[in-house]
Amino acid sequence: MIAPEAPARPPSIAGVGASSIRLPPGAWTLLLDFLDQRFPDVGRAVWQARLAEGKVSDSESGRLSPDAVFVAGRLIHYYRELPPEPPIPFAASILHQDEQLLIADKPHFLPTIPSGRFVQETLLSRLRRDTGIEHLVPLHRLDRGTAGLVLFSVNPQTRGVYSALFAGRKIVKTYEALAPLRPALQFPLRRCSRIVAGEPFFRQREVDGEPNAETLIEVIEQRGDLSLYRLQPVTGRKHQLRVQMAALGISIVNDDWYPTLQVEAGAVDNYARPLKLLARRLAFTDPISGMPRQFDSVRDL
Helix, strand or coil: CCCCCCCCCCEEEEECCCCCEEEECCCEEEEEHHHHHCCCCCCHHHHHHHHHHCEEEEEEEECCCCCCCCCCCCCCCCCCCCCCCCCCCCEEEEECCCCEEEEEEEECCCCCEEEEEEEEHHHHHHHHHHCCCCCEEEECCCCCCCEEEEEEECHHHHHHHHHHHHHHHCCEEEEEEEECCCCCCCEEEEEEEEEEEEECCCCCEECCCCCCEEEEEEEEEEEEEEEEEEEEEEECCCCCCHHHHHHHHCCCCCCCCCCCCCCCCCCCCCCCCCCCCEEEEEECCCCCCCCCCEEECCCCC
């Protein structure tokens, strides 16, 4: 089913979209009063300047002035002031683009979407900036350390039918990883385990209980003391491949989080030590054309 057209949103600036908030019930007279109270760390003078510069708007009135009245229930869009970000010195490439989809080949270290200290230096922001496609949205995500294929929706009206492919596990995702050789393990191997949030908050861990994560693991070739593995996750738990490989005693090369935490989140990147994990292939039946589609990364481990 094709979805109705989404409500208009303000254009992105340098590839970064506006943030949004729906105004709650309250007794504020001016929108500025609410913003000052809701975001005290920003400061009233900054919000007044943003309003004067046209960086706060809604779908009904467009740009809102510093004397705009507060209207409960109204959806407000605003631009944040972005601090400078050190450039990530690796470029993504576009492998395919049509009216519905864009396939990007992401490098290591580049985040998929804005998060934490990365806003402009992300795959999404770069692609919006380079292509001018305001409605570009990733249909799934890769860890910042993982390289390879990311599937983006170009058309908001058909986004739902492609998102349903992931929800229904109708996309075959194939990864490759470099990890130690372990002759005691018999491959192909199907790893089924239960993965839950770990400590610190950004890590995951395996525990006893009903499995919620499943991956087919095969050996492609031996490379000295390492093996090149093919990983096909059936489920999509956070850090699933990294956690399960570590649990098998074959942690992915340069994984600083599994099985033990060696580098804290937010540490300066060591570009000489990329995580040896690559999203190699995406394959699915197109829900609109009915034709089989397959895309392969041109990157190598």
